[in-house]
Amino acid sequence: MTILEVSNLTKRFGKFTALDGVNLELHKGEILGFIGPNGAGKSTTIRVLLGILKATKGDVTIFGKNAWSDAVEIHKRIAYVPGDVNLWPNLTGGEVIDLFIKLRGSSNKSNREEFIKKFDLDPTKKCRTYSKGNRQKIALIAAFSSDADLYILDEPTSGLDPLMEKVFQECVMKVKQQGKSVLLSSHILSEVEKLCDRVSIIRQGSIIETGSLSELRHLTRTHLVVETKQPITSLQELKGVYDVEDSEQGLTFQIDTDEIDNVIRHINQFGIVKLESAPPTLEDLFMRHYDGSDEHAHTGVRGEH
Known part of the structure; x- marks a missing residue:
């Protein structure tokens, strides 16, 4: 109703x-x-x-x-x-x-x-x-x-x-x-x-x-921290991977949610020691919408724009 x-x-x-x-x-x-x-x-x-x-x-x-x-x-x-x-x-x-x-x-x-x-x-x-x-x-x-x-x-x-x-x-x-x-x-x-x-x-x-939040989250990226036995190569060339950085915790990067499967498969061949993921928050979604450079800023889940 x-x-x-x-x-x-x-x-x-x-x-x-x-x-x-x-x-x-x-x-x-x-x-x-x-x-x-x-x-x-x-x-x-x-x-x-x-x-x-x-x-x-x-x-x-x-x-x-x-x-x-x-x-x-x-x-x-x-x-x-x-x-x-x-x-x-x-x-x-x-x-x-x-x-x-x-x-x-x-x-x-x-x-x-x-x-x-x-x-x-x-x-x-x-x-x-x-x-x-x-x-x-x-x-x-x-x-x-x-x-x-x-x-x-x-x-x-x-x-x-x-x-x-x-x-x-x-x-x-x-x-x-x-x-x-x-x-x-x-x-x-x-x-x-x-x-x-x-x-x-x-x-x-x-x-x-x-x-719904689950519908909107496909527009956000998941944050991953990875440690592997061998150095990961070609990660930046994969589709849906952004902001790759080396940190004390391991290799950190962001990933489009619908590309997680492919990226994990790629990383797996280097021997995963540690894998941490932080789920995307509404804040991520919000910031991406209001970042003028974001190419997704005008996409509508239900075409309401």
């Missing part, structure tokens, strides 16, 4: 095109990672989803309703956490959480207490005294305390310490288990890698890749 569908979304500000034909799809019970550098168009896309900005062109539907004209109805079923939370300075954290929960029509106090404890927040302090991390906690507590069907999280862990990031990840996995859907916009790639079922990468206002 499709919860959110963005089709050919274009947003212009005067002559500047912020979004150029963006396509996104999020299904029930799925976590979609939405990644890209600052200025790529993540927040603009989210503002269109929230009905704050009107699309110049294209269709944006959430729960089958129009994101702009049905925004009030849609907001009853979504929870949103921005990357920079501004709060009422004279209210306490607890009062703000209660206000947010009430606005969503929920009155589940036990949920609220559970999350305040989890995120280790003192709700009695005035908001003006809170650090950035604590302001972020208030938005997260309010979001997870409400019974939403879709969570739109835009850089939600900015300002949180690693311990609280772990709590956040547990909360996201819990709502997924309950069949809820999550759109997670983040530049913390390890976070996306741990949580997301699929990833969409946006660059300069266009989606350049969409797919």
Whole structure:
């Protein structure tokens, strides 16, 4: 079941095109990672989803309703956490959480207490005294305390310490288990890698890749460290081998994942003593996309560019 569908979304500000034909799809019970550098168009896309900005062109539907004209109805079923939370300075954290929960029509106090404890927040302090991390906690507590069907999280862990990031990840996995859907916009790639079922990468206002991590990993290279009885010859001439270097650990190089079999066969004849491989990370994928010299930068898993 499709919860959110963005089709050919274009947003212009005067002559500047912020979004150029963006396509996104999020299904029930799925976590979609939405990644890209600052200025790529993540927040603009989210503002269109929230009905704050009107699309110049294209269709944006959430729960089958129009994101702009049905925004009030849609907001009853979504929870949103921005990357920079501004709060009422004279209210306490607890009062703000209660206000947010009430606005969503929920009155589940036990949920609220559970999350305040989890995120280790003192709700009695005035908001003006809170650090950035604590302001972020208030938005997260309010979001997870409400019974939403879709969570739109835009850089939600900015300002949180690693311990609280772990709590956040547990909360996201819990709502997924309950069949809820999550759109997670983040530049913390390890976070996306741990949580997301699929990833969409946006660059300069266009989606350049969409797919599961396993689908996207074919574009990345595995890092190998090899030690052999005899020196390896002709390694650099093999297809799919890059950055060959001699180090204290052994011979290090990168290899296209689909060429591993051939390369290992070649190395094997020199008598393998040690072989270590590090799996490709989302970070590798991300860096290759944003390296202007990369010939793969404009390939799309599903042709969404």
